[in-house]
Amino acid sequence: MGFLKKIAYWIDDRTGISEVVKPLAKHLVPPGAKWNYVFGSATLFCFILQVVTGVGLSLLYQPSSADAYHSLDYITNQVFLGNVLRGIHYFGASGMILFVGIHMVRVYITAAYKYPREMNWITGIILLFLTIAMGFTGQLLRWDSNGVWSSVVAAEQLGRIPLIGTYLVQILLGGSAIGEHTLNRFFSFHVFLFPALMFMLIGLHLFLVFKNGISEPPKAGRLVDPRTYRKWYRDMLNKEGVPFWPNAAWRDALFGSVVVICIVGLAIIFGAPALTQAPDPSIIKTTPTPDWYMIPIFALFALMPPKIESYIIVIGPVLTIFGLLALPFISNKGERSPIRRPWAVFGTLCFIVFVGTLLYIGLKAPWSPNFDTKPIYEQVKATNPQMKDGMVLFYKKGCQYCHKIQGNGGENGPDLTLIGRTWSADQLNVQMINGGKNMPAYGSILSNKELGQIVAFLKAQK
Ligand code: HEC
Incomplete structure (x- = not known):
């Protein structure tokens, strides 16, 4: 000793x-900072867990489109505790998103963003978006059909932004379609750029928490006045403040430890989400469910009426970000108690219900491709070999996941059973090569011969 x-x-x-x-x-911190104050530190615990497990994963992960999938497969199935490591990283990400959300709701409901903590709020908002960006980029690194598919959808949404859409897609994907460059780019974002920004901002966020002090639990009728607040806060601390450690921090330490134990437990019991198969851009086979925290965003875009979608995609995020950043400037003084701010509470409840509904709809969405569809070439007799090949391609290249044909298939796109009656071969070719609003472009995926075979198949359906 x-x-x-x-x-x-x-x-x-x-x-x-x-x-x-x-x-x-x-x-010294204000007395009465109880259990509802632990979510910020719980987020931090998750972040640290992500850094540790992320470094572990990066030791074995190969960020190239040829090897990424196999390196993850190797980590999952060969490496000692590899599956648990991936599992912790996955559940840690879920935990981080969850606690960031709860933390933000707590701060909003108790108006802790008011004077002098405006910058705490602003750094927090930037951290929120960085956290979501980490989830989004991380998903693609799996480089299985799920991750790739989700990014295709996102790129499609982005591409619809008027004027700058195509450039944004170029920046995001490193080209006009998902490929080698996309993976490299997402890897750099996920492993270097975003974490570096997050380290800086978390440092600043914590420094501000320390500098401005933890917000005291609100009391109805006790107003925040920027002219007197700091002095009042100092006097209050001197009179009734308690030392951060251990009086307040033990809750953070206990809750954070429980969170970490739960995440590790979940990872041991359930392991990492199974890899769907290696991506082949022309075959989109597995259920393309993005990770759960992305589903509300995808559902929102999927459900928007196409007419207004292009505008909302531009205006929506700008307004959201701007509104969130502007909040502490719109109201930085006055009442903090949720009892006196019923609209804030009501609005928060509506928002939670809204996101929850989107998540629910997204999980059972009819607009997502149907991957249980059965190939029809087993029942339907082909009249000539070309048509037969087209029928197989129609299934194998994923058309049928989105299109019904003779009663089989998904409902993402229109039923194509009778398309051959009205569409010429040229029209069909153009549609396949260029894709459409919610249909991938097959121009670089199908050869001319294959295009011809599918056209022959569709034209034969009379
Ligand atoms: C991800 C889902 C998806 C996949 C996969 C897909 N499509 Fe589509 N397709 C759509 C959607 C949605 C439309 C509706 C129009 C649009 O978005 O441009 C469409 C439109 C069409 C149309 C025009 C039909 C009309 O009435 O407007 C044709 C023809 C077509 N697809 C053929 C194909 C073929 C052939 C394949 C396979 C090589 C394929 N699609 C793969 C989603 C898909």
């Missing part, structure tokens, strides 16, 4: 670590 103490003394003497840690641990 004496020896360890000496080492500790030596380190402290040479670095002065305790001069930093002690004031942090002992600084």
